[in-house]
Amino acid sequence: MTVISDKLRGADAAPTADWVTISDLHQDPFPIYRRMREESPIHWVPEVNRYMVTGYHACHIIENDQATFSADETDSLMKRAMGHSMLRKDDPEHDVDRRSYGGVLRPRAIKDTWNAIFLQNSEKYLSRLKAAGPGADLVWEYCAPYAAENLRQVMGFYNATQEDMQRWSQTMMDGTGNYANDSDVWARSDQSFDEVDDAIDEILPYLRKHPDSSLLSKMAELPIPMDAIRANMKMTIGGGLNEPRDVLGVAVWALLSRLDQLAQVLADPSSYSMVFDEAVRWVAPIGMYPRETTCATVLEGISLPKGARLGVAVGAANRDPAVFDDPEDYDINRTKQPHLAFGGGNHFCAGAWVARAAVAGIALPQLFEALPGLRLDENNPATAAGWVFRGMTSLPVRWGA
Amino acid sequence: MSKITFHHTGGQTDVLDVEPGTSVMRAAVTHGITGIVGECGGQAMCATCHVYVREPYLEALPAMGEDEDEMLDCTATDRDDTRSRLGCQITITDALTDIEVDLPESQV
Numbered sequence: 001m002t003v004i005s006d007k008l009r010g011a012d013a014a015p016t017a018d019w020v021t022i023s024d025l026h027q028d029p030f031p032i033y034r035r036m037r038e039e040s041p042i043h044w045v046p047e048v049n050r051y052m053v054t055g056y057h058a059c060h061i062i063e064n065d066q067a068t069f070s071a072d073e074t075d076s077l078m079k080r081a082m083g084h085s086m087l088r089k090d091d092p093e094h095d096v097d098r099r100s101y102g103g104v105l106r107p108r109a110i111k112d113t114w115n116a117i118f119l120q121n122s123e124k125y126l127s128r129l130k131a132a133g134p135g136a137d138l139v140w141e142y143c144a145p146y147a148a149e150n151l152r153q154v155m156g157f158y159n160a161t162q163e164d165m166q167r168w169s170q171t172m173m174d175g176t177g178n179y180a181n182d183s184d185v186w187a188r189s190d191q192s193f194d195e196v197d198d199a200i201d202e203i204l205p206y207l208r209k210h211p212d213s214s215l216l217s218k219m220a221e222l223p224i225p226m227d228a229i230r231a232n233m234k235m236t237i238g239g240g241l242n243e244p245r246d247v248l249g250v251a252v253w254a255l256l257s258r259l260d261q262l263a264q265v266l267a268d269p270s271s272y273s274m275v276f277d278e279a280v281r282w283v284a285p286i287g288m289y290p291r292e293t294t295c296a297t298v299l300e301g302i303s304l305p306k307g308a309r310l311g312v313a314v315g316a317a318n319r320d321p322a323v324f325d326d327p328e329d330y331d332i333n334r335t336k337q338p339h340l341a342f343g344g345g346n347h348f349c350a351g352a353w354v355a356r357a358a359v360a361g362i363a364l365p366q367l368f369e370a371l372p373g374l375r376l377d378e379n380n381p382a383t384a385a386g387w388v389f390r391g392m393t394s395l396p397v398r399w400g401a
Numbered sequence: 402m403s404k405i406t407f408h409h410t411g412g413q414t415d416v417l418d419v420e421p422g423t424s425v426m427r428a429a430v431t432h433g434i435t436g437i438v439g440e441c442g443g444q445a446m447c448a449t450c451h452v453y454v455r456e457p458y459l460e461a462l463p464a465m466g467e468d469e470d471e472m473l474d475c476t477a478t479d480r481d482d483t484r485s486r487l488g489c490q491i492t493i494t495d496a497l498t499d500i501e502v503d504l505p506e507s508q509v
Contacts, residue, residue, distance in 0.1 A: 064430075064442065100443075105448075108471050277509075336509045338438045338449065345442035352447070353475075 011303035012049055017043040029287060029387035030328065033316035039137075041329045042302045049179070050290070050309045054316035056340065058300045062291055062312055062342040066090045066330055071347060073292035073309060081175030082238065082367025083190050097232055098350065101222040104215045105154070107351050110357045113213045114154060118362045121149045126370050134398040135377055139249050142367070143395075147245035150358050155236060156214025159203050168192040169241040172234055177214065177388055191206030194233055243285035248363050250384070251279035253392055254330040256376045261332055269365050274332040276360035277339075282330045284341035287315030287387050314340040358378045371399040403493045406501040407434055408455075419493050423501065426488035428452035436504035443489035448472040449509060450488035452502035453481050461497045462486065478505035 016038055020043075025032055036043050041055025052128050053059050059165035062069040067090075076088050086097035096172040103109050129141045148162035148169075157165065164174060175189025200216065216238065219229045255262045293308040304310075318339045319327035325334065338392045342349035349355075368374060377380060385393045404457065407415040419507050427506045439447035441505035445468040455463060469490045473474070473480050484503075 104466075106468070106471060107475050336507065338440060338509050342440070344440050346444070348441035348444065348447060350446075 010296040013167050013300055014042045014044045014302045017045050017046075017052070018229075020045050020047060020052075022047055023371055025384060025387040028384075029313075029315060029390070030319065033313060034308070034317065037316060037320060040302065041300045042304075048093050048311060052288070052316075054312040054320075055298075055300060056317040056320035057318040059312050059314055059340055061299060061346065062310065063340070063347070066346060067309065068294055069291040069299050071291060071292050073290050074307065076290070077178055078176045078235075079231075080202060081172050081178070082234035083227060085228075085231035085235035086240070087235050087347065094346060097224055097228055098345070098346070100219070101215065101350055102218055102223075104213065104218055105354050107202060107353050109213055110353055112335050114150075114354065115357060115361065117153050118150055118358045119366075121146055121153075122362050122366045124149070126366060130370075134400060135380065135396055138252060138395040138397045139245070139392050140394075141211045143248045143252075143363075143384070143392075145359065146363060147241050147248070147358070149266070150244070150354075151237070151240045154215060154240070154354065155233065156203060156207055156212065156216035157199055157247065158206070160199050164195070164199075165237060165241060168196055168234075169237050172196075173238045173242065176238065193234065196237065199228055200230060201231060203302045223296050231268040236263070239286075239349075240354070242389055243393065244349075246283070246285040247276065247279050247355065248359045249392035249395050250285075251275050251359065251364060252367065252374075252397075253376070253382050253384075253395055254279055254282065256374065256397070258330060261330075262377050265332070266368060269331060272360045272364040273356070275364060276356060277336065278332045278334065280341040280355075281339035283319045283325070283384075283390050284315040284318050284339075285389060286341070286343075286345070288313045289343070314343070315387065324367060371397075375400045403497075404499045405429075405493070406499075408501065408503045409436055410504060410506055421468050421493050421495065423493050424489050424492045425493075425500065428493075429488060430495060436508070437488055438508040439489060441489075444450065445472050445487055445490060448475040448477070448487070450490045451476040451478065451505050451508060452486055452491075453484040453505065454486050454491070455484070455501040455503065457486045458497070459483065461500075462491060463497075466490065476505065477507045477509055 020032055037054040042051055042056040044055050045052045070090050071086050072090055079088055086094050107206040109326050125146045126140045132141045145162050148165040152162050152165045158266055169191040171188040174185050178185045203216055204220045211217045265275055288311045291310045291312055293304050293306055296306045297304050321327050342352045375398055377398050380396035382395045383393045402418045405417045405419055405425055415434050417428050417432055426439040426443055430439045440449045441447035469487050473485050
């Protein structure tokens with residue numbers, strides 16, 4: 001890449017954002033994204049060691065052009081932590097894995113099977129929350145176990161607990177994010193890797209004899225090779241637990257901090273769908289995912305070399321003022337524009353309908369109905385963290401008189 | 402070359418000339434036609450490429466698949482029992498040369 005060839009292309013090199021730190025991003029990425037996006041849709045960010053893409057239009061182009069922007073990046077931490085799942089493949093290999101999931105996570109299965117299970121789980125953890133009493137942390141008493149138990153049953157891990165699911169998910173996602181190459185993080189991630197494999201090996205023969213609607217039951221007939229199944233199950237554990245937990249927590253916190261919108265929703269329960277959509281846009285549970293260029297290319301006037309490691313920051317794209325008015329505001333009444341939180345193109349989130357059903361369809365209405373007077377605990381403020389993954393880290397609530 | 406005509410809710414019309422093998426969704430997205438999103442890239446998973454096919458063209462359409470039928474119950478704007486289809490499941494072929502569709506109020 002030479003200055004002369006850049007000029008010939010009429011493209012600029014990406015500006016460098018050397019002021020961006022991971023610890024600042026982790027605390028609150030949004031002011032950082034705003035400052036970056038106002039300067040350029042793409043920056044080279046030394047501390048992240050990636051070209052971070054914060055513009056909506058640029059992110060949208062990337063997700064729809066897998067030939068130029070490959071999901072199968074070099075030295076993938078996710079592949080190291082989980083094996084080679086569909087999430088790090090391009091078509092046609094990706095499509096083979098994706099099709100193996102069939103109808104398990106689709107609307108019909110949700111209507112026929114999963115809604116009843118989600119309702120059961122919501123009731124179970126609402127009881128637990130009530131028993132913990134006002135002042136309890138909604139995330140850890142309700143959102144987390146609810147999301148974990150839902151996923152446990154959707155996947156068919158009858159030989160594990162929801163606590164196992166949470167531990168597996170967090171440790172393997174920590175491995176996926178282990179840029180620091182911390183050996184303790186690898187040790188915990190690798191232990192979960194082995195435990196998940198053992199659980200899969202133990203449950204598949206059972207499911208072969210007692211097939212049901214679960215994902216592992218579908219895998220029991222080996223629609224794809226075993227190593228792909230193992231990696232995809234780990235990817236699903238990583239992708240289907242923290243995310244619904246996080247969007248549920250953010251939605252509740254957003255409403256409880258905006259009493260006018262809360263009143264509107266309580267008066268009209270058909271609004272929970274809008275509450276969910278706006279929460280996913282406002283704080284995308286997965287804030288950034290990686291891609292790698294397969295050739296030198298120009299994106300939104302910025303030249304990228306072959307092999308460029310990109311961070312597609314959909315958390316930033318979802319607040320692009322070119323698309324969303326007053327994008328930093330949580331506003332359920334905004335004119336809806338498509339957001340990028342579920343990704344787009346061939347990797348569009350396979351769990352999107354499950355998340356919508358579990359959070360908007362069941363958890364939110366149940367919570368507000370079961371706990372009249374649900375409010376933030378003014379003595380114990382809620383906290384949020386993260387940027388690659390972001391959600392409430394604590395959400396103390398009170399209810400009743 | 403075949404012709405796809407998109408009728409927008411406001412009354413405007415877009416006409417595209419497309420090669421056989423292109424889907425209605427892909428044609429719309431490639432040419433920046435507003436009113437079609439195609440979030441899932443054509444997997445019949447997102448219900449954001451919903452179109453109402455105009456009467457004269459209904460017969461030439463391919464049979465509706467189960468996945469498509471399922472997604473048409475999930476559209477942002479109400480399903481029409483006769484005319485609603487997913488744009489990603491309608492491909493221009495020798496059998497289906499031209500087509501005209503009405504776009505719904507919203508895809509999201």
